[in-house]
Amino acid sequence: MARSPLELPPAFLPEGFPGHVDFVKSASKLAEAPATSLPEVAMCGRSNVGKSTLLNTLCNRRQLARVSNTPGRTRLLNFFEVQRAMMFVDLPGFGFARGSLAEVQSWGETIQAYLLDRPQLKLTLLLTDARRLPEKEEQELLLWFRQTGRPCLGVLTKADKVSKSDLELRRRKTAELLFMHPSDVIAFSSLSRDGRDAIWRTILAACGVDLRSPPASEAAP
Numbered sequence: 231m232a233r234s235p236l237e238l239p240p241a242f243l244p245e246g247f248p249g250h251v252d253f254v255k256s257a258s259k260l261a262e263a264p265a266t267s268l269p270e271v272a273m274c275g276r277s278n279v280g281k282s283t284l285l286n287t288l289c290n291r292r293q294l295a296r297v298s299n300t301p302g303r304t305r306l307l308n309f310f311e312v313q314r315a316m317m318f319v320d321l322p323g324f325g326f327a328r329g330s331l332a333e334v335q336s337w338g339e340t341i342q343a344y345l346l347d348r349p350q351l352k353l354t355l356l357l358t359d360a361r362r363l364p365e366k367e368e369q370e371l372l373l374w375f376r377q378t379g380r381p382c383l384g385v386l387t388k389a390d391k392v393s394k395s396d397l398e399l400r401r402r403k404t405a406e407l408l409f410m411h412p413s414d415v416i417a418f419s420s421l422s423r424d425g426r427d428a429i430w431r432t433i434l435a436a437c438g439v440d441l442r443s444p445p446a447s448e449a450a451p
């Protein structure tokens with residue numbers, strides 16, 4: 231049976247990816263975001279939720295996203311170009327930021343502006359820790375974000391830290407608390423890599439990208 235472009239051969243992504251993943255830049259406001267038209271996937275969640283680990287696991291890198299956790303960059307939007315076909319955008323902990331009121335308002339405005347006004351944003355991943363259910367901040371973020379009409383995928387991180395039966399209950403409860411369909415919340419573990427391919431499939435579908443094609447710049451003349 232013919233494979234649809236998004237049904238990836240099991241070995242393809244883990245073994246065959248990546249070709250190119252590069253940190254592009256950090257931006258403190260929307261006007262500083264890279265001037266490309268590549269489709270973008272944003273990732274947000276509380277600090278320590280496993281955002282860098284997810285980015286690294288998706289890209290088969292060890293320390294790719296360490297740059298996001300370096301002092302000075304944790305409050306910026308960090309852009310990574312993937313396979314010259316899309317951008318992953320690591321967002322600072324929107325809604326979870328600590329700091330002076332003015333600082334928190336300013337980050338909030340930047341991130342809201344990005345989530346609302348960036349035309350190339352195709353998908354936002356909201357990460358929550360499998361061991362704790364979404365709280366007021368995540369619910370408020372999702373309620374606000376839903377009004378933008380833009381697609382969002384929930385990712386339950388550190389899935390290996392709860393039992394299989396508990397995980398399924400938590401996945402469903404998380405979806406309910408985030409006003410999402412259960413199929414839009416994927417459990418992920420960086421240890422077992424469970425969930426990785428499902429997240430990739432959602433990303434590729436949202437971006438309309440097939441990573442099996444070589445980057446345009448490398449295609450045979």
Ligand code: GDP
Nearest residue numbers: 277278279280281282283388389418419420421
């Ligand atoms: P960030 O602050 O959101 O970027 O979080 P990190 O990616 O730095 O992860 C925070 C901590 O959680 C680190 O010690 C990671 O090793 C750990 N962690 C992240 N993802 C997983 C996972 O899927 N399973 C387990 N067991 N630990 C994880």
